[in-house]
Amino acid sequence: MQNEVIMTKRSILTVLGGLAGAMVLGPLFPSKAQAAHDPKLKEMIDKADHAGLAEYYKKQAEEARHNAAGMKDMAGEYLKKFPKNTYAKHCEKMEQRYLEQAKEFESLAEQHSKVAKGAK
Numbered sequence: 001m002q003n004e005v006i007m008t009k010r011s012i013l014t015v016l017g018g019l020a021g022a023m024v025l026g027p028l029f030p031s032k033a034q035a036a037h038d039p040k041l042k043e044m045i046d047k048a049d050h051a052g053l054a055e056y057y058k059k060q061a062e063e064a065r066h067n068a069a070g071m072k073d074m075a076g077e078y079l080k081k082f083p084k085n086t087y088a089k090h091c092e093k094m095e096q097r098y099l100e101q102a103k104e105f106e107s108l109a110e111q112h113s114k115v116a117k118g119a120k
Contacts, residue, residue: 050116054109061105068098 044052075091082088 050112054112054116057105057109057112061102061109064098064102064105068095068102071095071098 041053041056043049044056071091071094075088075095078085078087078091
């Protein structure tokens with residue numbers, strides 16, 4: 001009887017541990033493209049809604065610039081507390097990646113905007 005109770009507790013803990021691990025690690029491994037996650041984006045692509053796509057990508061660029069600013073602020077905070085460490089360098093690299101991402105989104109927005117204007 002006591003062995004059954006121990007086995008049941010272990011089983012419950014194993015299941016809970018697995019669920020917790022999946023919740024923590026799941027978002028780190030996206031399994032599908034963004035279009036599959038955003039039905040509105042997929043619909044705009046399917047309908048060739050270039051004006052809508054231009055606005056969407058402008059918002060994505062704005063969000064990426066916002067994230068870059070956050071990384072810049074975080075780098076400053078790290079430098080205050082850990083001046084001789086490399087934490088700030090990681091934040092600076094991420095800031096640059098977000099800025100590059102913003103440029104790519106802006107380029108997509110411009111391309112779709114040109115097509116939308118030509119279609120009118």
